[in-house]
Amino acid sequence: MKTYDVIVIGGGSGGLTVAAGAAQFGAKVALVEKRNELGGDCLHFGCVPSKSLIAVAKEVYHLHQSAQAFGLSVSGTLKWQDAKRRVEQAVGTIQDHDGAQRFRDLGVDVIFASATFQDEHSIKLSSGTTIKGKRIVIATGSSPIVPPVEGAEQITQLTNETVFSMDELPKRIVMIGGGPVGLELSQALSRLGAEVIVVDSGDRLLQKEDEDIAEVVRKQIEKEITFFPSTTVEKVTKRDNKTFVTLKGNHSQEVVADALFFASGRKPNTDKLRLDKAEVKVDDKGAIIVKETLQTSQPHIYAVGDVNGQFPFTHGAGHEGKVVVANAVFGLRRKVSYDHVPWAFYTDPEIFHLGMTEEEVRYQHNEDYKVYRMDSKSVDRMIAENDKSSLIKIITDNKGIILGAHGVGNSAGDWMQQLVYMKTNGDSVKKISNSVYPYPSRGEIVKHAGDLYWRERLFGSKLSTLMNKYVSIFR
Numbered sequence: 001m002k003t004y005d006v007i008v009i010g011g012g013s014g015g016l017t018v019a020a021g022a023a024q025f026g027a028k029v030a031l032v033e034k035r036n037e038l039g040g041d042c043l044h045f046g047c048v049p050s051k052s053l054i055a056v057a058k059e060v061y062h063l064h065q066s067a068q069a070f071g072l073s074v075s076g077t078l079k080w081q082d083a084k085r086r087v088e089q090a091v092g093t094i095q096d097h098d099g100a101q102r103f104r105d106l107g108v109d110v111i112f113a114s115a116t117f118q119d120e121h122s123i124k125l126s127s128g129t130t131i132k133g134k135r136i137v138i139a140t141g142s143s144p145i146v147p148p149v150e151g152a153e154q155i156t157q158l159t160n161e162t163v164f165s166m167d168e169l170p171k172r173i174v175m176i177g178g179g180p181v182g183l184e185l186s187q188a189l190s191r192l193g194a195e196v197i198v199v200d201s202g203d204r205l206l207q208k209e210d211e212d213i214a215e216v217v218r219k220q221i222e223k224e225i226t227f228f229p230s231t232t233v234e235k236v237t238k239r240d241n242k243t244f245v246t247l248k249g250n251h252s253q254e255v256v257a258d259a260l261f262f263a264s265g266r267k268p269n270t271d272k273l274r275l276d277k278a279e280v281k282v283d284d285k286g287a288i289i290v291k292e293t294l295q296t297s298q299p300h301i302y303a304v305g306d307v308n309g310q311f312p313f314t315h316g317a318g319h320e321g322k323v324v325v326a327n328a329v330f331g332l333r334r335k336v337s338y339d340h341v342p343w344a345f346y347t348d349p350e351i352f353h354l355g356m357t358e359e360e361v362r363y364q365h366n367e368d369y370k371v372y373r374m375d376s377k378s379v380d381r382m383i384a385e386n387d388k389s390s391l392i393k394i395i396t397d398n399k400g401i402i403l404g405a406h407g408v409g410n411s412a413g414d415w416m417q418q419l420v421y422m423k424t425n426g427d428s429v430k431k432i433s434n435s436v437y438p439y440p441s442r443g444e445i446v447k448h449a450g451d452l453y454w455r456e457r458l459f460g461s462k463l464s465t466l467m468n469k470y471v472s473i474f475r
């Protein structure tokens with residue numbers, strides 16, 4: 001039986017980081033992936049195809065908006081097949097970069113098979129072979145939750161795993177769930193020509209976002225889709241050659257639809273792993289319970305990415321993967337922390353989220369905090385581009401140390417990056433003014449927000465009276 005220093009189960013964002021890192025540091029590594037290609041959800045059914053589709057939809061939407069604004073006429077509708085082709089090209093190009101050969105060249109044994117535990121050190125492959133690992137890393141990701149809906153078999157059912165390969169765009173879609181998957185994709189599908197109703201059991205969209213930031217996105221999104229809060233789907237029925245979806249909750253009614261899209265959350269992929277054989281414990285949602293070192297209930301078995309339910313983002317899986325390389329390969333006891341890890345949602349406008357929201361800070365710090373807020377009206381580039389909705393909020397303690405930073409606007413995920421660096425270093429907001437930004441860049445919104453710190457101190461305090469006196473004497 002072949003024995004490895006590290007067996008990685010799952011060739012997605014988390015598993016690939018661990019396999020490449022461990023092999024580069026000299027460990028003998030097996031990477032087991034059940035599909036016949038690497039890349040996982042992010043590449044095949046998640047980040048990459050969704051961002052590609054969002055980009056196509058954005059181009060088409062703004063083309064129409066601009067034409068209208070300038071009195072031009074644009075006719076015709078984009079063919080779904082053309083949008084799909086663009087998505088396939090993006091996935092294909094990245095797949096070439098992330099192919100199995102790249103990992104084999106690093107010394108990883110890439111095995112395409114489904115893995116289950118035989119005991120706490122042995123992994124049984126669907127090919128029938130068993131391999132042994134001194135350390136094992138579970139990185140099997142998550143799958144969409146598909147709640148039972150009476151009569152659902154009578155309508156096209158979509159999830160993130162099927163939407164990018166469908167042959168035609170349904171005319172009317174009921175999206176179950178207004179989380180990031182539901183919102184990003186409903187805006188894109190609506191821009192490509194579908195009528196989308198989003199139902200969510202929660203009472204408002206974007207509940208985890210800073211309220212001011214969420215409001216900007218809600219205003220735009222609700223122009224493009226219909227949103228029914230505190231509502232869910234009860235059943236699907238057919239009559240008179242039409243398919244009706246019955247909604248229940250705040251918006252109890254029947255709507256005609258062609259497809260149901262399940263975007264109602266994720267479940268960790270643990271049910272088929274036979275974790276009982278290795279005595280690895282899961283929580284009530286099926287997520288593998290991990291310590292801060294990302295060790296499971298078995299110290300030599302680790303879990304990274306969506307399967308542990310901690311921070312279900314690609315960069316979260318990558319961040320965890322690095323911690324596991326340090327711990328599983330070098331025997332260190334590094335702990336994972338998400339305190340300085342941001343996320344971005346690629347709605348239009350885009351959302352950037354880092355650390356605590358104002359609501360969370362208010363709860364923890366009472367009124368003892370500061371908010372530096374700037375909007376597009378004070379940023380020349382944004383004025384020049386007729387951008388009226390961008391907004392930044394930097395929230396600090398009373399010494400100026402950054403507790404949270406939130407942004408919304410075109411490419412907000414990009415122009416907010418300096419704040420990730422600053423928050424990671426425990427910097428004060430006052431340091432922003434030390435940096436010089438090219439004029440006119442969108443990033444100046446960050447600088448102007450930082451300048452507010454000095455404006456408040458230099459021009460709105462006793463210090464400003466003293467400075468005026470000094471200047472008048474010096475003159």
Ligand SMILES: Cc1cc2nc3c(=O)[nH]c(=O)nc-3n(C[C@H](O)[C@H](O)[C@H](O)COP(=O)(O)OP(=O)(O)OC[C@H]3O[C@@H](n4cnc5c(N)ncnc54)[C@H](O)[C@@H]3O)c2cc1C
Binds near residue numbers: 038
């Ligand atoms: C529509 C959508 C859009 C998203 N957009 C973003 C985004 O823009 N940015 C972002 O950061 N995150 C995004 N995410 C989240 C991101 O895709 C996940 O957080 C990320 O893929 C998790 O990586 P992972 O390694 O944990 O799992 P995965 O990437 O899913 O990899 C798990 C791998 O394990 C394999 N596997 C499962 N069971 C077995 C087994 N028994 N044996 C062998 N192999 C197995 C699977 O086939 C899969 O390849 C998005 C998700 C969705 C659904």
Ligand SMILES: NC(=O)c1ccc[n+]([C@@H]2O[C@H](COP(=O)([O-])OP(=O)(O)OC[C@H]3O[C@@H](n4cnc5c(N)ncnc54)[C@H](O)[C@@H]3O)[C@@H](O)[C@H]2O)c1
Binds near residue numbers: 178263266344
């Ligand atoms: N840009 C990005 O980084 C990005 C994009 C998409 C997804 N993701 C990741 O994927 C994860 C999963 O996203 P998601 O949107 O699938 O899940 P989610 O859990 O974030 O949102 C699911 C939504 O569905 C609603 N819901 C649940 N059951 C329902 C029901 N029966 N009827 C009506 N509404 C219901 C919930 O109230 C919730 O608002 C996210 O946590 C995020 O980490 C990231």
